[in-house]
Amino acid sequence: MPFIIAIDGPAASGKGTIARALADHYGFHHLDTGLLYRATGAKGGDPIEAARNLTPDDLQRSDLRSADAGQAASRIAAIPEVRAALVDFQHRFAAQDPGAILDGRDIGTVICPDAPVKLYVVASNEVRAQRRADELGADPAEMLAQLHERDRRDRERDTAPLRPADDALIIDTSNISIDEAIAAAIAIVERARA
Ligand SMILES: Nc1ncnc2c1ncn2[C@@H]1O[C@H](COP(=O)(O)OP(=O)(O)OP(=O)(O)O)[C@@H](O)[C@H]1O
Numbered sequence: 564m565p566f567i568i569a570i571d572g573p574a575a576s577g578k579g580t581i582a583r584a585l586a587d588h589y590g591f592h593h594l595d596t597g598l599l600y601r602a603t604g605a606k607g608g609d610p611i612e613a614a615r616n617l618t619p620d621d622l623q624r625s626d627l628r629s630a631d632a633g634q635a636a637s638r639i640a641a642i643p644e645v646r647a648a649l650v651d652f653q654h655r656f657a658a659q660d661p662g663a664i665l666d667g668r669d670i671g672t673v674i675c676p677d678a679p680v681k682l683y684v685v686a687s688n689e690v691r692a693q694r695r696a697d698e699l700g701a702d703p704a705e706m707l708a709q710l711h712e713r714d715r716r717d718r719e720r721d722t723a724p725l726r727p728a729d730d731a732l733i734i735d736t737s738n739i740s741i742d743e744a745i746a747a748a749i750a751i752v753e754r755a756r757a
């Protein structure tokens with residue numbers, strides 16, 4: 564039975580960084596589920612059809628990490644049929660041995676509610692905006708406004724809103740280094756595997 568680690572949290576909180584490091588550490592498969600929504604939004608046309616016809620090639624587009632792609636993703640992610648079309652892919656990914664790590668917004672609450680490890684990664688709005696500005700070479704104030712808008716949409720939608728699962732453990736990365744955040748996550752996984 565594969566060991567599943569579910570990681571959720573708002574944009575630029577550091578969940579992908581932790582997920583990739585855990586995947587390296589444990590030799591597990593890793594899926595950044597945000598890419599599914601970014602690729603669906605980037606395809607254009609009817610988002611429901613785009614989600615139903617998503618291919619591995621769509622996930623390779625070079626423009627998916629842009630701020631615009633993030634905004635478009637959060638709009639189409641509120642459509643229940645889009646989310647439903649992406650569920651099977653995520654379940655099949657999570658079923659891989661020896662284990663899988665999925666990061667996103669609804670992994671611990673909807674996609675893998677029985678995962679033995681659920682992390683919810685947060686950081687202050689200002690820290691997240693600065694990180695995204697550094698990453699994209701953009702204005703921190705503009706990034707802050709975009710993060711606010713995206714968080715609001717993700718938290719307030721009716722289907723699979725962003726929230727911690729009741730049994731998720733919180734990691735606040737606002738004032739800790741990447742290495743410290745990874746060490747905190749590994750300590751949690753070790754306790755769960757013991
Ligand atoms: N603890 C930390 N300290 C400093 N910088 C960090 C920390 N964690 C992550 N970062 C940096 O912040 C940026 C965003 O991190 P990351 O991509 O992991 O966030 P995310 O939550 O996966 O975002 P998204 O949901 O938008 O994909 C990256 O440039 C990363 O290197």
Ligand SMILES: Nc1ccn([C@@H]2O[C@H](COP(=O)(O)O)[C@@H](O)[C@H]2O)c(=O)n1
Pocket residue numbers: 574575596597598600601633636637638640666667668669670713717
């Ligand atoms: N499980 C998920 C993952 C992502 N989303 C939506 O996609 C947007 C982009 O995600 P990133 O992680 O790449 O920033 C995000 O704002 C969500 O709207 C989702 O709904 N569920």
